[in-house]
Amino acid sequence: QVHLVQSGAEVRKPGASVKVSCKASGYTVTYHYIHWVRQAPGQGLEYVGLFNPTSGTTTYAQNFQGRVTVTGDTSTSTVYLELSSLRSEDTALYFCARSQTPTELDGFDVWGQGTVVTVSS
Amino acid sequence: DIQMTQSPSSLSASVGDRVTISCQASQAISNSLNWYQQKPGKAPKLLIYDAYILETGAPSRFSGSGSGTDFTLTISSLQPEDVATYYCQQFENLPAFGGGTKVEIQ
Numbered sequence: 001q002v003h004l005v006q007s008g009a010e011v012r013k014p015g016a017s018v019k020v021s022c023k024a025s026g027y028t029v030t031y032h033y034i035h036w037v038r039q040a041p042g043q044g045l046e047y048v049g050l051f052n053p054t055s056g057t058t059t060y061a062q063n064f065q066g067r068v069t070v071t072g073d074t075s076t077s078t079v080y081l082e083l084s085s086l087r088s089e090d091t092a093l094y095f096c097a098r099s100q101t102p103t104e105l106d107g108f109d110v111w112g113q114g115t116v117v118t119v120s121s
Numbered sequence: 122d123i124q125m126t127q128s129p130s131s132l133s134a135s136v137g138d139r140v141t142i143s144c145q146a147s148q149a150i151s152n153s154l155n156w157y158q159q160k161p162g163k164a165p166k167l168l169i170y171d172a173y174i175l176e177t178g179a180p181s182r183f184s185g186s187g188s189g190t191d192f193t194l195t196i197s198s199l200q201p202e203d204v205a206t207y208y209c210q211q212f213e214n215l216p217a218f219g220g221g222t223k224v225e226i227q
Binding site for chain 1: 122153157167171208217220221
């Protein structure tokens with residue numbers, strides 16, 4: 001069965017960095033994009049960026065460029081999201097998700113359970 | 122960047138009612154449009170992909186239509202378990218979500 005399992009909750013002070021992991025299992029991880037999406041408390045879904053495991057490339061939403069780094073380790077089937085210069089507005093639930101079709105940018109059919117990141121002094 | 126606008130932001134309807142949610146893209150996106158259902162405290166669930174294709178396991182009372190810039194999600198007969206927030210998402214280029222529509226039972 002296909003699963004994405006994320007790391008646990010994190011608390012950071014403003015200005016710090018955080019790194020969240022997403023471990024995939026149950027499918028050939030090199031074929032499907034992995035995406036990051038976040039949701040602030042009581043708010044909607046906001047797209048962060050993606051990792052293409054076939055090419056090893058990343059693409060980020062404009063709002064996050066310069067502060068976000070997404071990396072992947074195909075040997076452990078794990079993708080990482082690192083967000084730096086944290087501010088209170090980054091407090092959110094962060095999800096990873098998989099594109100449903102290999103090598104395609106399409107629907108997100110499998111999601112991680114979410115990781116709460118709290119930024120507070 | 123392509124912006125997605127959903128309407129209404131919330132709605133309240135009775136069990137058995139037909140419910141429609143609209144989603145508009147800031148530029149043409151062909152049929153590169155997905156719909157998700159999210160219940161409180163849970164990850165979103167893919168309902169409809171490529172604008173009109175029902176995801177495996179999704180109830181047949183859900184349907185999607187549209188292409189270009191205007192899209193619709195329809196629930197043909199609202200059920201209590203459909204209480205959730207629904208999001209559209211384009212994938213013509215880097216994905217982007219609409220603001221969401223919260224559906225409640227009257």
